[in-house]
Amino acid sequence: METIDGESFGEKYDLFVCLQCGKCTGSCPLSMRSQLSPRKHVREALLFDNEVVLDKEFLWDCTTCATCRLRCPRDLQPVEVIIGMRSILIEEAKVPATVQEALESTFKNGNPWGRAPSKRDEWAAELSLKSASEGAEYLYYVGCTPAYDPRVQNVAKSLVRVFKAAGVDFAILGNEEKCCGNEIRRMGEVGLFEMLMEDNVEIFENYGVERIVTSSPHCYNVFKNEYEGLKAEVFHYTQLLCEKLDNGLLKLTKELKKKVIYQDPCFLGKQNKIFEEPRKLISSIPGVELLEYDREKERSVCCEGGGGRMWAEATATGERTAETRVKEAVALGAEIIAVACPFCMLTFEDAVKMTGYEGKIEVKDISELLVEAIE
Amino acid sequence: MKIVVCVKHVPDTAEADVVITPDKKGIKKEGLAFGINEWDEYAVEEAILMKEKYGGEVVAITIGGKESEDTLRRCLAKGADRAIRIEDPALEGSDAYALAKVLCAVIKGMEYDIIFTGAQAGDDGFGQVGQTLAELLGIPHAALVTKVEPQDGKAKVHRELEGGLEEVLEIQLPAVLAVQTGINEPRYVSIMGIRKAKKKELKVLSLSDIGLSPDEVGEKGSLLTLEELYIPPVEKMAEILTGAPDETATKLAGILDERGLIPK
Numbered sequence: 001m002e003t004i005d006g007e008s009f010g011e012k013y014d015l016f017v018c019l020q021c022g023k024c025t026g027s028c029p030l031s032m033r034s035q036l037s038p039r040k041h042v043r044e045a046l047l048f049d050n051e052v053v054l055d056k057e058f059l060w061d062c063t064t065c066a067t068c069r070l071r072c073p074r075d076l077q078p079v080e081v082i083i084g085m086r087s088i089l090i091e092e093a094k095v096p097a098t099v100q101e102a103l104e105s106t107f108k109n110g111n112p113w114g115r116a117p118s119k120r121d122e123w124a125a126e127l128s129l130k131s132a133s134e135g136a137e138y139l140y141y142v143g144c145t146p147a148y149d150p151r152v153q154n155v156a157k158s159l160v161r162v163f164k165a166a167g168v169d170f171a172i173l174g175n176e177e178k179c180c181g182n183e184i185r186r187m188g189e190v191g192l193f194e195m196l197m198e199d200n201v202e203i204f205e206n207y208g209v210e211r212i213v214t215s216s217p218h219c220y221n222v223f224k225n226e227y228e229g230l231k232a233e234v235f236h237y238t239q240l241l242c243e244k245l246d247n248g249l250l251k252l253t254k255e256l257k258k259k260v261i262y263q264d265p266c267f268l269g270k271q272n273k274i275f276e277e278p279r280k281l282i283s284s285i286p287g288v289e290l291l292e293y294d295r296e297k298e299r300s301v302c303c304e305g306g307g308g309r310m311w312a313e314a315t316a317t318g319e320r321t322a323e324t325r326v327k328e329a330v331a332l333g334a335e336i337i338a339v340a341c342p343f344c345m346l347t348f349e350d351a352v353k354m355t356g357y358e359g360k361i362e363v364k365d366i367s368e369l370l371v372e373a374i375e
Numbered sequence: 376m377k378i379v380v381c382v383k384h385v386p387d388t389a390e391a392d393v394v395i396t397p398d399k400k401g402i403k404k405e406g407l408a409f410g411i412n413e414w415d416e417y418a419v420e421e422a423i424l425m426k427e428k429y430g431g432e433v434v435a436i437t438i439g440g441k442e443s444e445d446t447l448r449r450c451l452a453k454g455a456d457r458a459i460r461i462e463d464p465a466l467e468g469s470d471a472y473a474l475a476k477v478l479c480a481v482i483k484g485m486e487y488d489i490i491f492t493g494a495q496a497g498d499d500g501f502g503q504v505g506q507t508l509a510e511l512l513g514i515p516h517a518a519l520v521t522k523v524e525p526q527d528g529k530a531k532v533h534r535e536l537e538g539g540l541e542e543v544l545e546i547q548l549p550a551v552l553a554v555q556t557g558i559n560e561p562r563y564v565s566i567m568g569i570r571k572a573k574k575k576e577l578k579v580l581s582l583s584d585i586g587l588s589p590d591e592v593g594e595k596g597s598l599l600t601l602e603e604l605y606i607p608p609v610e611k612m613a614e615i616l617t618g619a620p621d622e623t624a625t626k627l628a629g630i631l632d633e634r635g636l637i638p639k
């Protein structure tokens with residue numbers, strides 16, 4: 001198989017050293033419910049021509065949680081092989097309609113949600129926030145989903161309140177902000193990703209941005225690990241707020257007598273090893289009892305919101321992982337599932353409704369819990 | 376089969392707030408996202424599907440500034456063979472008739488079997504360019520086309536009528552077919568595909584290149600003059616529901632129920 005750049009998959013992803021041990025497929029949260037099988041796809045990439053992938057609609061099932069990468073004894077990246085296969089599908093125009101819409105909107109509007117770029121800052125209309133042109137210590141990169149989604153807008157609003165309470169000097173890009181491209185790259189649209197990266201690096205440079213803080217682990221991941229030429233330091237908000245907590249600048253005073261369980265976002269935990277900061281923030285709220293899933297931290301289970309899955313109807317059947325996680329949380333006696341990622345927020349909100357636990361358990365972003373503890 | 380497809384680069388105003396310029400003749404373009412006119416996207420796809428099935432050539436044509444090359448490049452990436460853009464300062468203020476004259480001047484010397492246009496444009500919504508162009512070229516036309524089956528110098532064409540009715544016509548080729556949305560599923564074209572298509576020919580022509588004088592286009596050459604654009608006043612009957620999505624949905628359901636619009 002050849003990548004869209006004409007390299008062989010074997011060489012590009014170093015697949016010759018694969019043992020075919022199958023740990024990747026064994027650890028894949030989708031392989032039990034879909035034809036997705038990282039081990040098999042690695043083998044296919046070595047043995048067959050590109051035509052083999054053309055009818056594999058299930059390649060869009062992968063959430064790019066990267067557990068396969070984490071578990072591989074040969075340090076291979078089966079997830080990247082799947083992304084490479086998606087790139088072939090993209091170039092061959094074998095794209096599910098919903099993915100196509102998201103990609104076309106990102107090209108045209110700068111966001112995958114089909115929303116007007118001039119409405120991006122509407123969530124902040126009454127907050128009188130500094131704009132990037134005024135300069136600030138941090139650029140708060142809001143992200144597409146917190147900017148547009150009515151539920152997740154509350155995360156952006158909560159973060160603003162907490163940042164202000166902790167004395168963080170920050171500005172936003174407003175309508176100039178555009179998609180970070182983390183999901184776009186994972187949907188296999190390499191050209192569009194590069195375009196977004198170049199545009200964003202230029203915007204950050206123009207405003208002399210030195211520090212970026214993101215709402216989403218997905219934006220954090222791509223800025224931190226995949227952007228070429230980005231000079232700014234990148235933080236997920238849980239890191240920044242944990243530092244403010246340690247310095248005594250973020251004071252959590254109000255009691256919240258709740259049992260809270262934390263869902264590690266894959267792009268924060270597994271992929272960037274940020275496990276402690278979110279937990280410290282939650283457990284520092286007076287009255288909160290922090291519970292843990294049996295499968296937590298590196299063993300945590302993906303919510304199925306990543307890798308473009310917000311825009312792809314999966315072929316996978318059976319119970320969604322977020323529903324399994326909600327049931328586990330209820331069984332453990334949790335009253336709140338705390339998340340730190342816009343996609344986890346949306347998949348879990350759906351899962352609470354689907355499992356019929358509405359009213360019994362709530363989904364809240366850590367920023368929303370912090371607001372309750374400071375006001 | 377020789378195919379011409381006429382496309383337009385238009386602003387997306389579905390959600391964005393539209394602001395009228397002080398001269399009341401246009402809208403402010405800053406902050407608006409531009410792209411290929413929705414109907415034209417289907418017209419281009421239909422043109423390329425025809426070429427893929429019967430062989431031949433697809434030429435994409437637009438009238439507009441440099442920025443409208445984005446739309447032409449998309450057409451080239453999707454499979455059009457070459458593109459033509461007509462730009463001239465004298466075109467400002469042209470109505471559908473004047474634009475059809477321009478397209479006619481470009482197309483009349485070309486070989487063609489089918490000219491596809493979108494049934495209308497998302498910005499001015501005239502829906503007249505296709506028919507006027509056919510009239511000027513002296514060839515038949517069909518509008519709101521939902522299916523095309525070429526056969527021996529003719530084509531069987533389905534048209535969408537009101538009330539879910541469909542009309543089937545036999546039309547002599549060459550003809551102008553103004554395409555309705557939904558006729559096909561426009562394909563995705565990647566950024567890499569657009570970059571690769573940069574090698575394809577994109578010719579830029581002025582009015583003199585196509586043999587038209589400035590008086591034949593613009594306001595002088597038009598049958599219609601735009602007097603004023605305005606945003607319709609909000610009627611008193613309109614009720615805007617506010618609140619969280621679940622609150623507004625509950626209110627809306629209540630109103631529908633009250634008026635007997637929910638079947639029991």
